[in-house]
Amino acid sequence: MKTQLWAIGLVLLGSIIGAFGPIYLKKSAKTFFIKKPLSLIKNKDLILGTVLSVAGTIIFLIALKGGDLSVLYSFVSTGYIFVSFYSMKMLNEKMNLLKWAGILSIVIGVIFIGLGA
Numbered sequence: 001m002k003t004q005l006w007a008i009g010l011v012l013l014g015s016i017i018g019a020f021g022p023i024y025l026k027k028s029a030k031t032f033f034i035k036k037p038l039s040l041i042k043n044k045d046l047i048l049g050t051v052l053s054v055a056g057t058i059i060f061l062i063a064l065k066g067g068d069l070s071v072l073y074s075f076v077s078t079g080y081i082f083v084s085f086y087s088m089k090m091l092n093e094k095m096n097l098l099k100w101a102g103i104l105s106i107v108i109g110v111i112f113i114g115l116g117a
Contacts, residue, residue, distance in 0.1 A: 007066025008114070010059055011075040018056020019082035023090050024049030074113040077106050 028045035040046060056079070063072055081103050087093040 001068055003067025003071040007063040007072060008075055010063035010066070011072050012078060014056040014059030014063065015076060015079040016082055017059065018053055019079045019086055021049045021051075021053030021056065022083055023086045024052065026087075026091060071113060071116075074110050077110060081106055 024045045026049075028043050028049055031043060032040075032046065060072075060076065066072075084095065084099065084103060088095060
């Protein structure tokens with residue numbers, strides 16, 4: 001099956017949305033108390049992180065109709081790139097040379113697999 005461009009676009013959209021999930025989960029960890037079950041319900045960052053992660057997965061599931069899993073799944077790795085950028089912006093995390101090299105490696109890998117589609 002030839003992978004459709006709309007499916008790749010959906011996977012990228014799902015990665016962009018889903019990458020916010022870990023950011024909000026990280027933020028929720030500051031106030032996460034397992035001994036107080038009601039605090040889980042009141043933890044807005046935990047709920048938002050979960051919803052965004054699930055939304056990204058649902059978008060990915062829809063995209064699977066449009067192409068080869070071997071191609072589409074490689075585009076899921078772009079989520080790591082988005083998480084890195086969101087972490088810098090929203091959590092004030094710092095990037096170093098090795099992290100940038102990792103991002104470059106992901107981009108190169110996705111390009112190679114995309115060209116082979």
